[in-house]
Amino acid sequence: NAGVMQNPRHLVRRRGQEARLRCSPMKGHSHVYWYRQLPEEGLKFMVYLQKENIIDESGMPKERFSAEFPKEGPSILRIQQVVRGDSAAYFCASSPPDINGELFFGEGSRLTVL
């Protein structure tokens, strides 16, 4: 499967724990985006990364959230000290450099905070 791979697909955490979501972009894609979809809401841009660089993190909450895309390995979205309001579907998307507006999304990671 050459699509965008996300894991875990489902993650349950208790308040105060950490959540780590991983994303491997499509083969040949060097640009990774994270979007969040809260219940009953639309997708919201969080962050845009290229290898070893955060290009645009204007959609990231100021605290507890961080993202990286290392030289080797998947992109990781990390949420520290999770709260119930973090419960959402987190979608990763990738694109080639010459994007024409089409993002290829992974199936998402659904985080539930108890």
Next chain:
Amino acid sequence: RKEVEQDPGPFNVPEGATVAFNCTYSNSASQSFFWYRQDCRKEPKLLMSVYSSGNEDGRFTAQLNRASQYISLLIRDSKLSDSATYLCVVPTNAGGTSYGKLTFGQGTILTVHP
């Protein structure tokens, strides 16, 4: 005015019906627009791109009215498999799609019944 605003729906139509969704956007400098489709608990997938006045692909027609800042999606001869949420999408970086920072509408739910 919201950046991207869609008909709230839901739309419930019989097979074979024609249905249209509208979407308004606030940034008059936007040059390109997209309709994505999202099945229940799945990832969004690009349905159509709209760069000029409109685009047609089989049973689907997207139209753009720049003066009124709205985009429409028309589905003819609805199929059961068209049941999904349709997302109106506008690049957040006005004027182009230099990268995948997209603003998604909240979505319009379509249910096609036998």
